[in-house]
Amino acid sequence: MMPHSKLFDCLDDCAGNGGVGMLGLSFARFIATSSDVPAAALLGCVLLAEFEARGHSCLRLEDLADQPWEKLAWKEAQWQRLCEAAGPLPVGSQAWRELLVACGPVWSAGCGDAGHPLVLHRDRLYLRRHWREENQIARAVAARVGVERDVDAAQVRHYLDRLFDPFPAGESVDWQKAACAIAARGCLSIITGGPGTGKTYTVARLLALLQGLAGESADLRIAMAAPSGKAAARLRESIDAALTGLTEKAAGLIDLAGLCSRLGQPVTLHALIGMHAETRTVRHDAFRPLDVDVLILDEASMAHLEMMACVLEALPPQAMLVILGDKDQLASVEAGAVLGDLCGDAHAGGYSEATARYIEAASGQAVPAAMIGHGHALCQQIVMLRKSRRFDGPIGTLALAVNENRASDALAILQDAGAGDGTLHWDERASTASLLELAIRGRMRANDGYGRFFAELAARPRDAAEHPDWARRVLQGFDGFRILCAVREGVWGVAGINEAIEQHARSMKLLDGSGEWYEGRPVIITRNDRSLGVANGDTGVCLKEPGPRGIMRVYMLDGAGVRSVLASRLAHVETAFAMTVHKVQGSEFAHAALVLPVKPSPVVSRELIYTGITRARDNFTLVTPLASMLEQGMDRQTQRTSGLRELLEERLAFLSAAAQQTDRAAA
Numbered sequence: 001m002m003p004h005s006k007l008f009d010c011l012d013d014c015a016g017n018g019g020v021g022m023l024g025l026s027f028a029r030f031i032a033t034s035s036d037v038p039a040a041a042l043l044g045c046v047l048l049a050e051f052e053a054r055g056h057s058c059l060r061l062e063d064l065a066d067q068p069w070e071k072l073a074w075k076e077a078q079w080q081r082l083c084e085a086a087g088p089l090p091v092g093s094q095a096w097r098e099l100l101v102a103c104g105p106v107w108s109a110g111c112g113d114a115g116h117p118l119v120l121h122r123d124r125l126y127l128r129r130h131w132r133e134e135n136q137i138a139r140a141v142a143a144r145v146g147v148e149r150d151v152d153a154a155q156v157r158h159y160l161d162r163l164f165d166p167f168p169a170g171e172s173v174d175w176q177k178a179a180c181a182i183a184a185r186g187c188l189s190i191i192t193g194g195p196g197t198g199k200t201y202t203v204a205r206l207l208a209l210l211q212g213l214a215g216e217s218a219d220l221r222i223a224m225a226a227p228s229g230k231a232a233a234r235l236r237e238s239i240d241a242a243l244t245g246l247t248e249k250a251a252g253l254i255d256l257a258g259l260c261s262r263l264g265q266p267v268t269l270h271a272l273i274g275m276h277a278e279t280r281t282v283r284h285d286a287f288r289p290l291d292v293d294v295l296i297l298d299e300a301s302m303a304h305l306e307m308m309a310c311v312l313e314a315l316p317p318q319a320m321l322v323i324l325g326d327k328d329q330l331a332s333v334e335a336g337a338v339l340g341d342l343c344g345d346a347h348a349g350g351y352s353e354a355t356a357r358y359i360e361a362a363s364g365q366a367v368p369a370a371m372i373g374h375g376h377a378l379c380q381q382i383v384m385l386r387k388s389r390r391f392d393g394p395i396g397t398l399a400l401a402v403n404e405n406r407a408s409d410a411l412a413i414l415q416d417a418g419a420g421d422g423t424l425h426w427d428e429r430a431s432t433a434s435l436l437e438l439a440i441r442g443r444m445r446a447n448d449g450y451g452r453f454f455a456e457l458a459a460r461p462r463d464a465a466e467h468p469d470w471a472r473r474v475l476q477g478f479d480g481f482r483i484l485c486a487v488r489e490g491v492w493g494v495a496g497i498n499e500a501i502e503q504h505a506r507s508m509k510l511l512d513g514s515g516e517w518y519e520g521r522p523v524i525i526t527r528n529d530r531s532l533g534v535a536n537g538d539t540g541v542c543l544k545e546p547g548p549r550g551i552m553r554v555y556m557l558d559g560a561g562v563r564s565v566l567a568s569r570l571a572h573v574e575t576a577f578a579m580t581v582h583k584v585q586g587s588e589f590a591h592a593a594l595v596l597p598v599k600p601s602p603v604v605s606r607e608l609i610y611t612g613i614t615r616a617r618d619n620f621t622l623v624t625p626l627a628s629m630l631e632q633g634m635d636r637q638t639q640r641t642s643g644l645r646e647l648l649e650e651r652l653a654f655l656s657a658a659a660q661q662t663d664r665a666a667a
């Protein structure tokens with residue numbers, strides 16, 4: 001009989017019923033090929049894989065010992081069956097540690113490292129690759145924040161005073177100016193802040209400052225990247241707009257035209273490092289570093305552990321990395337919440353006296369006493385922007401209430417929305433019919449859902465010369481509205497809603513044709529394909545090309561124009577009338593409708609609701625078939641288990657002790 005066959009029979013059964021993921025099961029089978037693995041440890045491996053699939057980079061022994069099924073939202077009966085099949089499980093974290101340390105495939109400090117697939121580090125069990133990635137990030141971040149560039153604070157101030165408008169009297173600190181000053185003196189800085197707090201506005205001024213400091217003849221190599229194609233395209237638009245706004249201010253001071261000509265097209269992080277989609281090999285690493293002096297990394301909340309580790313590895317040590325993102329947004333679907341881990345202390349500041357003195361000298365901003373403290377070296381390189389420039393109306397008020405978990409305020413704002421100007425609307429007891437009405441016709445005092453898209457679609461020109469302009473109008477119509485879902489499956493998930501809209505639009509003769517590729521099918525690309533020039537997250541609409549053959553192509557907005565790809569060549573696409581909130585991170589729409597499911601789901605969290613709301617520019621609609629789902633979701637904060645903060649703190653403490661020792665020796 002195969003060892004542990006009772007456990008594997010039970011796991012097979014649970015996997016068949018959707019309770020255990022296939023990845024966890026396969027991983028446990030692989031680990032079981034070692035001879036000395038007790039059944040309880042195999043069950044631990046399954047749990048680790050399940051935690052990993054939910055975005056955690058590791059599993060704390062404490063969680064292993066304390067009702068792990070609850071954290072995975074498994075049924076208790078399933079857990080009991082698995083426990084019985086695995087035999088007695090260790091009781092308490094210490095007993096789990098003893099079991100795992102004695103396990104062949106587990107490496108822990110003190111034993112020879114032969115590339116074991118699992119690592120036990122302090123009280124956390126890791127898949128080796130995540131442990132390696134967390135260590136890479138901690139090492140790289142600690143090394144970068146230890147480097148201070150030689151900048152003349154007075155010169156920095158001279159440029160910043162010209163590049164920024166005077167700060168309104170009565171407001172305390174211009175954090176945008178402070179962020180530029182901080183970034184200019186380091187090899188790594190983070191500018192975090194909610195949507196519309198001016199991160200891109202700030203970074204455009206930072207680039208102008210760097211250009212000014214470097215002098216006209218300097219040939220700064222600047223790269224810009226974001227985790228998705230959509231976010232990269234948006235970064236370009238925002239940077240262009242911000243730089244255009246600087247023309248007058250920079251006149252005679254900074255060679256803005258030279259700077260613009262040096263700015264590369266923002267790319268996805270995959271494209272930046274040349275990561276192969278299947279093999280995950282990279283073109284740039286520590287031995288073949290990126291050819292850049294400055295890297296702007298936007299929408300960093302979406303960057304997962306592996307990607308951040310690869311980018312940091314590929315960046316030359318002397319290059320400047322500026323990370324932008326909203327630490328409160330959803331993290332990537334893959335493991336890790338790197339931005340959240342790195343700037344968990346951003347709100348408190350923790351600036352040293354020396355940093356505060358530098359900020360004052362270089363930007364004229366006095367750091368409030370409450371924010372001066374004993375933060376570690378990374379805290380000195382983080383600035384949180386606090387004033388929203390775009391969301392000062394009801395959408396911003398609602399987003400803030402959700403982010404701060406003020407459920408009664410959020411409910412009151414939504415319930416009062418009917419009496420407001422139509423910016424917000426809550427379809428509290430939504431039905432499929434009300435959702436379809438919203439999708440096809442929109443709602444009162446808001447734009448008309450996909451109405452404009454369908455109207456443009458119907459206005460196909462006869463003249464082939466007008467085809468590109470028409471395609472652009474169709475795409476703009478589509479981009480004005482989006483349905484955002486928390487879940488993929490079910491009637492209230494992406495799949496169900498896409499199907500319902502397709503059927504309904506067909507029945508109303510708004511869509512024509514059948515099969516996979518029909519005219520008017522909006523799609524999202526789900527995988528990068530360099531040969532086709534498409535990136536994961538790009539959206540487009542399938543339209544017939546002009547001419548008698550009517551070949552289907554997917555058209556996408558490309559700056560002010562459009563580009564297209566043969567539909568039949570796109571293998572990795574999904575219909576996009578409705579998309580998951582994860583997929584729309586980094587995008588915004590004039591009107592966004594967030595749909596929460598009926599059944600409780602661990603996916604519906606405060607971060608998801610906050611991210612969904614902040615995708616809306618002018619109008620936001622909340623669609624809940626069950627009103628209580630809003631409060632339930634807000635109450636659930638996604639806390640990803642990770643060892644990154646601890647590893648980083650250890651590393652920084654080590655480097656600081658080593659520097660003190662060197663200073664003492666020199667004295």
Ligand SMILES: Nc1ncnc2c1ncn2[C@@H]1O[C@H](COP(=O)(O)OP(=O)(O)OP(=O)(O)O)[C@@H](O)[C@H]1O
Nearest residue numbers: 176193194195196197198199200201202238389390
């Ligand atoms: N100091 C400022 N003075 C005037 N306008 C500003 C200032 N800072 C930002 N803005 C304006 O506020 C808007 C939002 O700024 P920006 O796009 O830089 O924010 P963001 O934080 O990058 O947004 P997102 O989170 O959506 O990426 C822009 O229109 C920008 O021009």
